[in-house]
Amino acid sequence: MKLIPTIQIKIMSEISCDLGILDNTSGREFEIFMVELFEKLGYSTTVTNRSKDYGCDMMLQQGDSRIAVQSKRSESELNFTSVQRALNSLTKYNAQLAIVVTNNKFIFSAKQLAKIKNVTLIDRKKLLDLIELSNLPLNSKKDLIEFSNNIRKVILKQGIDKQSFKFLGLDVPKVDHSLLTKDAYGRPYPVNNKKEKLIDIFKEIRGDDEISIQKDILLNFMEKYPLMFGTRSECEIFLFDMVKEFMIFKPKPDYYNLV
Secondary structure: OOOOHHHHOOOHHHHHHOOHHHHOOOHHHHHHHHHHHHHHOOOEEEEOOHHHOOOOOEEEEEOOEEEEEEEEOOOOOEOHHHHHHHHHHHHHOOOOEEEEEEOOOEOHHHHHHHHHHOOEEEOHHHHHHHHHHHOOOOOOOOOHHHHHHHHHHHHHHHHHHHHHHHHOOOOOOOOOOOOOOEOOOOOEOOHHHHHHHHHHHHHHHHOOOOOOEEHHHHHHHHOOOHHHHOOHHHHHHHHHHHHHOOOEEOOOOOEEEEO
């Protein structure tokens, strides 16, 4: 099959760098592009009857391997329906593998169903990888089944990691509890922002790298930023934390310097 004019002038290398080209095509153009891509991977392709495709736009055949593919150019993320329709095509066409490929992404429910039913989801990011695979030299290994299996392994591993982190209590985002200061929108200030501001305060006060800063003077400057450092006592707690983190040190009592 030959690409229609709007796509024909675009070579694979261009598209591998800019999927925006595919975003501006019709569903039929996207489907034809995928046919040529799979043919570059060494598969013979058969486009199914559009009115009765049973969730499968094309069948791929390479030796004994038969793969049912649903290609979806979409302006929104795909839900579980696309996965369910791909599953139906497995039995209808006696295929060994079902693939759903899109220029967009898949929502959580689609990923969950695909993981349970072993359907390979090729989203926007993976589509770029697939295009790169198809562009390898003719004597290179272009194994679509291995590519698909690797995608499923990554999804399974991500699920295992997520459960492990949840079990260890590491799935909850870390919050800076050293100070309960918040910005104008009620969000806690990130520790790194506070550290950067503290370094700026040191530079503003001392003028050169040899002068240590007296504690009271440093606290006076920090009190100018109550949303960031809090009250005077909270500023002292933050300084103590920075000493423990080796951000600053005490050259003598009630004096501070940067490490």
